[in-house]
Each structure stands twice: as structure tokens, then as C-alpha cells.
Amino acid sequence: MAKSLEYLTEALRRLPGVGPKSAQRMAFHLLQHDREGAAMLSRALYQAVESVNHCALCNTFTEAEVCDMCADEARDRRLLCVVETPADQVMIEQTLTYKGLYFVLMGRLSPLDGIGPKDIHLEKLLARAADGVVGEVVLATNFTNEGEATAHYISEMLKARGLAVSRLARGVPVGGELEYVDAGTIARAMLDRRST
């Protein structure tokens, strides 16, 4: 087979959830039916790798030093909501129940996978939460075992520094991942959030 086709098939396997068969199928599809899409994806990957960084304040993906939301003067700077991923942040925004700011961990504590406090940027969170303006930290990690353990760890860490910490109410189904929960449920959980 053509060398650059083999290389493409190999590279497609770097995508999560893509095995050898589907990588080959994707490569053939792009070359046979969608070369424009392939070129577009090539440019998009290059551009993203070159330009996307982490927000200095909330740690989410952004092309600027500080992301649009952190720079938005209309948000309530006394509230800081901690989420695992940008997708979770999007879900919470869709509920229209929260007007504060965010901190995006980009992960969760997972000792079995070797993911510890440093990997989810807890020092950055600590500095952010202790800015003297934040009055309440709302923990909105997933209600999975790992998400709960992460929330517990962060809660202890922040309360030791005298910060008020709350947790989304258990309107979110136990074991549920925020990204897959309907906005109504998250809205209720946000309104019912309790201190921890």
C-alpha cells in the first residue's frame, strides 16, 4: 500500500476509540470521497496545536492569555465553579442557572491511572480561589466515584484555607456523567447546591 496511506492510517489510530479497522476505513474514505475534508482537518489540527493554550485564570482551552468568560465583566466574580472538562462547563452554561466563573480541572483524580493533584492543576485552583474576591467555590465534578473523590479532596484543601465550598445537589443521578445529563436536572442540582 502507498507509504503515506499507511502513515495516515497509523496517525488516525491516535484518535481515542479508533482501532485499526476504522482507521483504515477513515483513511480510504477521506482519500476517495473527501480530500477537502482531509485538508480541512489537517489545517484545523495544525492551527489548534499551534494556537490553543490554557487560560491563565480558569485553565480552560483558549487562544488568548485569559479566556472570554474570565474576561467578561458581567460574570459574578464571587462564585467559582469547578468542573472536570470544558464540555461540563458548556452543560452548566446551558442551564442558565449560574452566573459566576469557572475553573476547569481538565481531568479528575484517578490514582489507578496515576492521575494525582498536580495533573488536575490543584495549585492553580488554590491560587485562583484564594484571590480574595471568590466567596464560594461550587464543586461540579461528576458524581462518579472518581468525581466524588476529587470533590472531597478539593473541598478539604479549600476549607483548610478558610474558603466556603459547596457541592451540586444530588439531583444528578449517582454514577452519572454531567455531559450526558439533561440540562433540567443540572439546573435543579445547581439551585439545590449544599455546602460541604
Add this chain to the structure above:
Amino acid sequence: MAKSLEYLTEALRRLPGVGPKSAQRMAFHLLQHDREGAAMLSRALYQAVESVNHCALCNTFTEAEVCDMCADEARDRRLLCVVETPADQVMIEQTLTYKGLYFVLMGRLSPLDGIGPKDIHLEKLLARAADGVVGEVVLATNFTNEGEATAHYISEMLKARGLAVSRLARGVPVGGELEYVDAGTIARAMLDRRST
């Protein structure tokens, strides 16, 4: 969300079988955990789009005018095996029962999807099969409805030009796609091929 991250998510949806959720998941994964993989995939896509063409003889993907197999003097030039995809060709090669050359349709007749004779390069196949050296054309399209219809159409077309045409024996399960059939079954079907 960062513009170039949105653009990347959109571009990933051009991959077959990738919906909005998995595109987002892929984009986050690459930026968070595998920027090297993202850069590699970007280069691989660019390279493939720039350098991969169709073999002038067999129509498969190649970076040269004529692919390695068509240029291989050791292959039996009297036999021409017609397959739907390069993956099918790889499967047949793995059976070690065939030493002739190939023609890769890059598809199959599918009137419902608007795929007609021109889309599967039947004029190119006709010119190739009528080179005066090919003595038998072995039809190895899939044993699906569309693959069978394609084989029938090609068979009629080539026999009208006085060419000998055979079909893989029905050792391949009816409804089966070659790519997913074990090599032993394909080997038996190759040995039992019958004229049509």
C-alpha cells in the same frame, strides 16, 4: 470555546462514524493529552492529500504513476482480480492463493446512492482487461446484494467483449463482506472460483 477548537471539532466530524460528542471528545483528548499525535495526524493528512493518486493500471491508491504490485514482474499478468476496495485486495493477498494482478473499483454499483458505472471506473477496467494479455478476469466483489449486482454487471460487460470471467466460489458466506471474512474461507473460495 476557543475558535480553533470549535473548528477542529467541526473538522473531525468529516471522519466517517464520528458524531458531535465523539468529535468533541477527540479534540479535547488531542489538545490535552496528545498534541504530538495531533501534529502527526495533521502532517499525515497533508502528505496523503498531496501525494496519493490512483494507479494508472489497477486504480488503487499509490504515490507513483503505477503501483508496486502492477510493476511487479513476478505477478501473473494473465489474471486480473476485481475487488471493491484496497482492504479487500489486502485480504486476498493474505490468502496466498492468488498470484495475478488486481483492479480496484473503489466502490460498488449502488443506484440508490447514485453510484453508477462511471463512479466505479468501469471504462478504465474495460481498457485494462482488454490489453490482450489478461486471459481471465476473477470477480471478487463482496457477496452482498450490491456486490453481486456489480459482479453481474461487470461480467456481462466483459463477456460481451469476449473475455473469460470467473467469480469467487460461494465459500464466502452470503451477505458477508470480504474484509471481515477469515483468510481460510477466502482461500477456499479463490480455489473454487467458477466461470460466469
